[in-house]
Each structure stands twice: as C-alpha cells, then as structure tokens.
Amino acid sequence: MAGLKYLTGFGSEFASEDPRCPGALPEGQNNPQVCPYGLYAEQLSGSAFTCPRPTNKRSWLYRILPSVRHKPFTPMKCEDLTESWNEVEPDPNQLRWLPFTIPKASEKKVDFVAGLHTVCGAGDSKSRNGIAIHVYACNTSMIDSCFQNSDGDFLIVPQQGEILITTEFGKMMVEPNEICVIQQGMRFTVDVFGETRGYILEVYGAHFELPDLGPIGANGLANPRDFLVPVAWYEDRQVNGYTIVNKYQGKLFSCQQDFSPFNVVAWHGNYTPYKYNLESFMVINCVAFDHADPSIFTVLTAKSTRPGVAIADFVIFPPRWGVADRTFRPPYYHRNCMSEFMGLIKGHYEAKEEGFQPGGGSLHSMMTPHGPDAECFEKNSTAVLKPERVAEGTMAFMFESSFSMAVTKWGLETCQRLDKSYYKCWEPLKSHFNPNWKPTNK
Numbered sequence: 001m002a003g004l005k006y007l008t009g010f011g012s013e014f015a016s017e018d019p020r021c022p023g024a025l026p027e028g029q030n031n032p033q034v035c036p037y038g039l040y041a042e043q044l045s046g047s048a049f050t051c052p053r054p055t056n057k058r059s060w061l062y063r064i065l066p067s068v069r070h071k072p073f074t075p076m077k078c079e080d081l082t083e084s085w086n087e088v089e090p091d092p093n094q095l096r097w098l099p100f101t102i103p104k105a106s107e108k109k110v111d112f113v114a115g116l117h118t119v120c121g122a123g124d125s126k127s128r129n130g131i132a133i134h135v136y137a138c139n140t141s142m143i144d145s146c147f148q149n150s151d152g153d154f155l156i157v158p159q160q161g162e163i164l165i166t167t168e169f170g171k172m173m174v175e176p177n178e179i180c181v182i183q184q185g186m187r188f189t190v191d192v193f194g195e196t197r198g199y200i201l202e203v204y205g206a207h208f209e210l211p212d213l214g215p216i217g218a219n220g221l222a223n224p225r226d227f228l229v230p231v232a233w234y235e236d237r238q239v240n241g242y243t244i245v246n247k248y249q250g251k252l253f254s255c256q257q258d259f260s261p262f263n264v265v266a267w268h269g270n271y272t273p274y275k276y277n278l279e280s281f282m283v284i285n286c287v288a289f290d291h292a293d294p295s296i297f298t299v300l301t302a303k304s305t306r307p308g309v310a311i312a313d314f315v316i317f318p319p320r321w322g323v324a325d326r327t328f329r330p331p332y333y334h335r336n337c338m339s340e341f342m343g344l345i346k347g348h349y350e351a352k353e354e355g356f357q358p359g360g361g362s363l364h365s366m367m368t369p370h371g372p373d374a375e376c377f378e379k380n381s382t383a384v385l386k387p388e389r390v391a392e393g394t395m396a397f398m399f400e401s402s403f404s405m406a407v408t409k410w411g412l413e414t415c416q417r418l419d420k421s422y423y424k425c426w427e428p429l430k431s432h433f434n435p436n437w438k439p440t441n442k
Ligand SMILES: O=C(O)Cc1cc(O)ccc1O
Pocket: 292, 293, 294, 330, 331, 332, 334, 340, 351, 364, 370, 371, 398
C-alpha cells in the first residue's frame, strides 16, 4: 500500500485528524461536553498517571463508539503462545534453530495471531517484569479481528513479507529491514501478502526508549526523526461479529462487537505505535583497534530499574566498515551475564557464515560460552587487515536480556527446527598454544 503518510519523531506529542473530518480534535481541552462530529473521547494510558514527565505516556482517541461497547471476553485456545516458563527442563546449551517453518496457505490458512509461537522468555506479566520472544509465521490476513496485548509491548521484526498493520492510530506498512513497536493495549490487525515470517520481542512493564548516547553526543545511532508514526484513519463499519483478541496474563481471550475498532477519527498524544527503517541507523564502529561491545549497535532499549541494565535491548549488526588494526575483528569469544537471542533478517552473520540462516535463530543463554565458529577464527586470525565492508547485504539482530530465559516446549520440541549439530561448529577449534612463543619486534 504505497502512499501511506506518517508523522515523524520519537515519543513526541503528536496530533492527527483523518482529513475527512477537519476539526475533529477538540481544541484547548480533552473532554468537551460534546465532542466535534459527535465522537466519544477515550484516553489510552501507557504509564501510571503519576509518572514523571519524561516517562509519562498517554493518548486521547476521538472515536465513533468507545472500546467498552463489546460483549464479555471468553477464553480461547492459545496454540503455541505461552507465558509458562516451566514446560520443559532448563537447557543451558547453545541453541540454534533452522528457519522457522511458514505454513502453506494451500494446506492451512494461518493468520498473524494463529501464527504466533513463543520460543523463550522469563518473568511475569502479572508482576510487570519480564520478556517473551515469539516468532510469527503466517499466510493469511486477519479478517474482522484484531489483537490487543494487555501484557506488554511488541517490538515486531519482519523477516519475510511486508505486513500492513492497521491500528487505532492509523496504518503502517512494515517491510523486512524495518521494525515496528505496538505498545501495550493498542489494537491492531495484520494484513499479509504471501508467506510471512518474523520475530517479536515482548516486554512486560517497560516501554522501549532510545538509548542514552553518553560521550557519543547529541546525534547518532537511531535518530528520533527517523521514527514514523501513523496518521489518523477511520472506518465506520458495522460488522456482524468483529472479534477482539486480548492477550491477558499470558492467555488469549476473545470478545465480539458489532463494529470495527478502527473508528478513531482523530487522536493526540505521545503514546502511539511507530516504525523504523534499520537502514536509517547511524552506525558507529571502532576506527583504531579492538572489537567494541555490541551495545554500540543498540536501536532501542527497555530499561529495568537497575541503572544500565536492560530488561531487553534490541541490537542490530548492520553493514559497516571494519578497519580495526592488529585486531581479531569478528565478535570475541564470550560468556555473558545477559541472555542473547539472535535472528537473521537477511545475509550472513559475520561470526557464522554457514548454518545460521535467515528466518532462523539462536540462543546463547546466561554464561553459556559462544563465539565465532572454527572457520571464522582461522580465517580472521590470518587475514590481511585492510579496510573492508562487513556484513554487506546483511541484517542480523540480537534481543539481549538481563533475564535468564526458559525455552518453551514449542521451541525445544514441537517446532522441530532445533539444529542438534550446532555445537559441532566449534569442535574443530584447536590449540595454537606455543610455550616457546617470543614477541616479534615490530
Ligand atoms: O554473540 C554474538 O554473536 C553477539 C555479539 C557480537 C559482538 O560483536 C560482540 C559480542 C557479542 O555477544
């Protein structure tokens, strides 16, 4: 759907009216006795009323009918979506998944919600602290149904197929190499245009922020002006049974209403969905020696209450120049007090040219050793160090979390995509130790 318009900025105070109804936004107040065009005013709160200004989030929606006009919610089947982190025994091994299977439309029609599968996670939506990592794999658009996540925010990373997301705030087209964030409680429906797959990072109890830049200065990494927010769009559509699917305390519920929820004629506020093109990322990298930690590639962070510790960071490994002198340039060998889930949107990841495929994933859990495969080590220990493009045509990413994540039964068993031979990529690593080694005079 070409030609969609967007507002720009990150977390700004936005205002938008569907052009069919000029003046739909009340002037000078939020709650007129009677709203323009006979609309209902509804506030969507994304923070406690009392949060300090920098973290206070809310939007006002002016809609044809308020969301409350619906039949009661009843439980529905969750399929592979879960928040049960004790389904299987813990597994500290390095895990790698082959590309997650996308169902064929000719065999089974699967929409975005039916195609959600939880891979791993930790914490608890009830106590408002935790994360979940899901993949979605689908082939059919959602029809007369929408999704609302009452538990947390979704950061959606399309890997195959663009998705048209209609929200209460308007429409966004999100293509692979773009990401979008649908924050807690925002209703949306997903149209797809073929076999479609992607990754989702869900955080409970925190919203995504741009990372602080510290000594980098006022500009760089993901710049606020590159975030795009939809413009108001409404439909006044009576429907014989519109379904609202609500993820609440890790379980799915549905209810019926007889009108489209995308009936917001105008809205204003700082609590909105948004999208971002990963190509806009201003990459910073080492220009002298040594390998910088991947935190330099943080796009968005969901902070915990511990200073400097994230519930989850969204980190990318974009195309860039590698110029470090006298340096082993690929990622170092590593054991981390954080958990690292990685996915690949396209191309090859520098630490593993083979085996890690687009649409697949890997999990290096807390303190589980990992790093370049043997081939990468040998090649880069002897490479002539000239300036080189790294990760050309590639986009790998990492969801890095301070939570020690459990893998679900689906992730370990049902999906049948676990690559049991992953550990073998490190087996050829051999000792180069030479006790008679002497420094060379350079
Ligand atoms: O494990 C990984 O591949 C991610 C990673 C990349 C990097 O450049 C440095 C550390 C790190 O954990």
